[in-house]
Amino acid sequence: MPVIEACFLDGKQESTIETADMVFDELGIACRGYHDFGVAKQEYRGGVKSAGQ
Secondary structure (H helix, E strand, C coil): CCCEEEEEHHHCCCCEEEEEECCCCCCCEEEEEECCEEEEECCHHHCCCCCCC
């Protein structure tokens, strides 16, 4: 039983990386990345709390 379930937007499990040219007076390339996902609590009885002894 899963305690927490992860889901992905449109089922896409990879990160999205976007690049763009910089403005004229700067050298380089601008990059940004993001990952669309969410988590939800499913079944609390699937996990066990332990004192660690």
